[in-house]
Amino acid sequence: MARIPAIKRRKLSPPTSDGEDSSPSTLDNAPEPNAFFTQAARWNLEQDYETRPRKGNKKEKESTRLPIKTSDGLIQQNPAEEADVVEVEGSDLDWSEAAESDQELEEEVVKQPAIPIRQQILEAKEELARIALMLNEDPEENAGAFKALAQIGQSKNTTIKKLALATQLAVYKDVIPGYRIRPLSEQDMETKVSKEVRKLRAYEQALVGGYQSYIRELAKLATSGKASAADGGISLGSVAISCACALLVAVPHFNFRGELLKILAGKLSGRKIDDDFVKCRETIETLFRDDEDGTPSLDAVSLLTKMMKGRGWRVDESVLNTFLHLRLLTEFSWKASINHIDKPERGQAPLAKKPKENRPNLSKKEKKIWKERKVVEKEMIQADATVSHEERDRMQSETLKLVFVTYFRILKTRSAHLMGAVLEGLARYAHLINQDFFGDLLEALKDLIGHAETGDDVEDEEAEDEETTRNLTREALLCIITAFALLEGQDAAKAQASLSLDLSFFITHLYRTLYPLALNPDIELSAKSLHLPDPNNPSAPKLTSTNNKINIQTTTVLLLRSLASVLTPQLAVRAVPPLRIAAFSKQLLTSSLHMPEKSCMAVVGLMGKVTKVHEKKIASLWNTEERRGDGTFDPLSAEVEGSNPFAATVWEGELLRKHFCPGVREGVKVMEKNVIGLR
Incomplete structure (x- = not known):
């Protein structure tokens, strides 16, 4: 026989009381729990509990009958006993009480105060x-x-x-x-x-x-x-x-x-x-x-160099200008290039080892102890953070090589917005550049000036913005300043014997740009000055605070620095030929007539210094009876020597003497006093 399933009994509904309708159909058709709670509240629960049979709290009744074996050979409990055992389900009262307890717990959780x-x-x-x-x-x-x-x-x-x-x-x-x-x-x-x-x-x-x-x-x-x-x-x-x-x-x-x-x-x-x-x-x-050690500076310069190279040199110029704060600018005394350091020969003497004959005879055990002491002393020196001069010089030399590598790479790539910072940095580091690197830098500077003369203002194709408009005139002036600063940083006696110190290329370019600069309306404005764009020009760049071209010096300042390097250098003043001084003097006085007030005053002041230093070389320009040349003066000549300046006179002084600016009039008096005092 097949196994007979247990008989399930229907759940009995509570008995009805007078005047109340609690039929099963009404309860089963309850659409929602709220209606059930409303109806359950009217039940007579005490009466229902009283009429219910008492069954005790026995959870499980012990079986007193033996199991039977079915026709299929399965051993099962006697089904008669299972039939007597009735599973008591929870009543509606138990469910409602459980629901109420859950609701109370939720209210307690919600009402639990959170910490402000x-x-x-x-x-x-x-x-x-x-x-x-x-x-x-x-x-x-x-x-x-x-x-x-x-x-x-x-x-x-x-x-x-x-x-x-x-x-x-x-x-x-x-x-x-x-x-x-x-x-x-x-x-x-x-x-x-x-x-x-x-x-x-x-x-x-x-x-x-x-x-x-x-x-x-x-x-x-x-x-x-x-x-x-x-x-x-x-x-x-x-x-x-x-x-x-x-x-x-x-x-x-x-x-x-x-x-x-x-x-x-x-x-x-x-x-x-x-x-x-x-x-x-x-x-x-x-x-x-x-940094007194040199190691933190080396780590920082190495990391910044890698970062700038990885960014394709598209960084702000102030990041590159941090190299100007290195202590090696004032403490380091050797000269270096990209991959070489010129160490002085006398610095190697203290590092020489003692001869073997002067060493004491030590046994193997004493030698072992001596070596262990050396190791301990070395560790103590590192622990005390004391750095010897040799170690610091080595760190600074490696840092200097990284700085030169960065400057030279930017110079070769012609990064527009970093060119001014690079040229200024090279001028500051000129006294630390050796002769090998000096020649390479001059060639790179000549390439930049040649690029400025052709007027090829091609921007980098990888540039993502237009905030780095190149100013080739300012770059050329910075190249001239840097070239003469590099020359002044070299040892003149050694440089003349091993280098061809011919800077005529830079001098000629400066001579050609005097007239165009005099007619430049922005000569007294720096690259970071605020320019109001032309309202009638739709293609004019918008005014932005990040317009960063070269540096903060005005074009007039750069021109005066270039002229001072050419006309009144610190080294070999008498070596400046009279023809060059006369040609520049004539061009400068002519250009000053077209310059703004402050620029004209600065040029006349520079001419006062030139006439004081080279008074005998250019005195004939103010006296027609002392002319040394024949022919005519060519103010538009492309070469300094081809202009024939001694065939002209300085007639511009008569106009400058009646200039509206008192400073210009005083400067002309000082200039003519230096020349007239020779008569």
Whole structure:
């Protein structure tokens, strides 16, 4: 026989009372639970409970019958017993009571008061202050507090995160030692040490681990977005960058300096110049000025060079100008090129080894002890952060080579917006450039001037914006200034014997540009001056604060610097030929008639210095009876020597003597006094 399933009994509805209708059809057709609760509230539950049979609380009744064997050979419990056992289902009252209890629990959860944000911030402040005080009082005993600070910094509240970052910054600035902590090797771990040394090692490893986690958090937050209104106007990225800058200035000798530099380099690689950009740039400049070791500067220059090269030199010129704050400009005394350093021969004498005959005779054991002492002394020197002069010179020489490589690459690629910064930098580093690199730079400068003469103003195809319009006239003037600065930086006695010091190419180009510059309406405006665009020209560039062409010096200043290098050089003043001085003097006085007031005053003042230095060479220009040349004067000659200046006279002085500007009239009197005093 097949197994007979258990008989299911129908759930009985509560009995009806007088005047009430509780039929099953009414309950089954209830459309929603609310109607059921409304109807259940009218039930007489006490009467129902009284009439219900008492069954006790027995959950399971013991079986007193033996199992039977079916026709299929299966052993089963006696079905008669199962039929007697009735499963008691929960009544509607139990369900309603359970539903009410669930509703009460939900109300309790909703009514549970949440901690206000202000209270959370106050509690976080107190906890951060307590942990920071513990670390300041005895950091070795509370090495685990570094992790506690980091855990508070993982809060979802932005204000608490900022407080945690600032607290960690203050703590690490106070507890970081004045030496670099090196990682422990396997040999160091196996060596038996005292309890104090073991305790110190554990603290140092905890400090380095916490510091590394903190820097990683700064690097992650530094790339976050802008601040929102809920952040109080300052984003987490700005706070992280500020912390990184403060650490780099305070503890540049400690571990993970490269990671801090990467945070700053990442910000400097962007095109947007905001407060964070300026802060990072000023931090790099401070690091260069205060670096007595040379190693942090080398790391920073190497990282900035790689960043600029990776960006295709599309960076702001202020990033390149940070190289002008390096201490090697005033401390380094050797000359260098891209890949070579000219070391003085006398500097090698102290490094010579002692002869073997002067060394004491040591046994093998004594030699071993002596070598171990040397190793310990070397480690102590590194721990004390004391750097010898030889090590510092080596670091600065490597830094100088990287600077020259960067300048020369930009010069070759002709990056428009960085050309002024490169030429100014080369002029500042002229005294550190050796003769081999000097010739290569002159050739590169000649190429730039030739590019300016042809007027080929082709922009880089990869440029994404039009903010770097090239000013070839200013670039040519900067090339002339740089060329003469490089010459003045060389040793004249050695340079004349090994180099062909012919700068006639630059002099001729300057002579040709005097008339066009005199007619330039923007001669007294710098590249960063505010120009109002022509309203009638639809193609005129829009006025932007980021219009950055060359540098902040006006064209007049650059012209005067170039003329001073040609006419009154610091070296070999008597070597300037009279024909060159006379040609430039005649051209300058003619050009001054067309210049604005300030430029005219500056040119007349320069002529006063020229007449004082070279008074005998150009006196005939003011006296027709002392002419030394025949023929006619050619003011439009392309060559200085072909203009024949001694065939002319300085008639412009009569007009300048009646100039409306008092400064120009006084300058003409000084100039003529220097010449007339020779008679």
